[in-house]
Amino acid sequence: MTVDKSWMHLPTRSCIEYINGVENFLEYAFKHSTDGDMIINCPCIDCSNRYRRTRDEVQYHLLFRGIRRDYTTWYLHGEGDSEEEGDSEVEGDDDDGMLYGDMFDMIKDAYPQVVCGKESSENEPQEPNGDAKKFYRLLEEVK
Incomplete structure (x- = not known):
């Protein structure tokens, strides 16, 4: 089933087509939500x-x-989760895991002291500072 996304590109958000598009998106997204907390x-x-x-x-x-x-x-929000929603070449089908995994590996290679939680000069684990904690949170979101 193809989802109508034409509403996303409308010049105004006050038209009925945009409002209906938002409602359809919400129905679609929450129908495909796996969280119990909604x-x-x-x-x-x-x-x-x-x-x-x-x-x-x-x-x-x-x-x-x-x-x-x-x-x-x-x-x-669930698009590409099943084969019944489109061709096998849907962007999200196989590429998401690889893309995020590759991105994580690139970040880990570029900043091993941050990802590994070690200061490169001392080789001892340290408590991450505020920026490092934000970075860890972003990495978890990427995973």
Whole structure:
């Protein structure tokens, strides 16, 4: 089944097509949600799929802030999870795990002292500072 995403590119968020598109997105995303706590990644322009929000919060963000126009494959919201939704060449099918794994490996290679939790000069584990903690959180989101 192909999902209508034409609403994402409308010039105004106040038209009925955009509002219906947001509602259809929410139905789709929560239908494919695996969480018991009923939160999903928010694809609004500000959150950019980095933050998990409730249905009401995501709806508000999409209606008042807008959706990321480059989020054309809803891979974080269930698109590409099953073969019945499209061809075998759907962007999110096999590439997501490889992409994130490759990205993690590149970061780990570039910054081994941060990823491994060691100071390169002392080779002793240290408590991560605030920036390192943010970095670890981002790495966990990538995984």
